[in-house]
Amino acid sequence: MKTVSVPTKEQVSPENQVLFENLTKSIGRVPNLFAVYAHSKNALGTYLALANAKTSLRAKEKEVVNLIVSQVNGCEYCLAAHTAIAKSHGFTDEQILEIRRGSISFDVKFDALVKLAKSIAENKGHADQQLIDNFYAVGYDEGSLIDVVIVVGDKTITNYVYALTGVPIDFPAAPSI
Structure with missing residues (x-):
């Protein structure tokens, strides 16, 4: 609509x-x-x-969060936009699909990140403690956790704006998973 x-x-x-x-x-x-x-x-x-605020997360890490949150929220616009952006940051088509599925085989650190971000989005901030522990175990710290929450919030805002407006998508459509 x-x-x-x-x-x-x-x-x-x-x-x-x-x-x-x-x-x-x-x-x-x-x-x-x-x-x-x-x-x-x-x-x-x-x-x-x-x-565009400063963050401890690298561009690829932000795209992992952007893609999984957009997948959880069913935002076709953001999935299209962030598929294109993720490709520009060097992710392959198959890697992007893995990210959107919420389980990454090609990078242990990204896997911990995507699982945590998915849990945060699905559970309205009440992420599974084991996922938080895994996030820390692969090298992230408390500052990184807060930065992930900021990116989840950023992406949730755009997902909601799309859901409310149905703005025409001006990026190539993201493939279905």
Whole structure:
């Protein structure tokens, strides 16, 4: 169900017009989901600050979390976007499918991360203690745990915006699993 239009640069506030220009310079366009945030004078800037904030997680680790949370939440938009982003970070098609299934055979550390992030998303923050222990056992620390929660929250926000708006997906569709 589509309830919100995708605004153009001319239809958003001057503050958001600047953000549209910055997005176009950095990634070549304004993805539809980001454009929808610009219906609010503040939401796009707030979201971009969160998404681009410093973290202890590497880009590939963030994509592991982004993919599994989007899978748990059934967000077709974010699955499409993060499949493309994950490929740009060097993940193969099969690795991306493993991530989305929530069990990774190609990297022990990513496996602990994906299982924990999946449990966090599925259980509204009440992750299985054994998964937390496994996360620490592969080299993550308490700061990493908090950073994972921030990425889960970031992705949950975008998943919910898509669920509420049905914004047209402007990335190649992610394969079914």
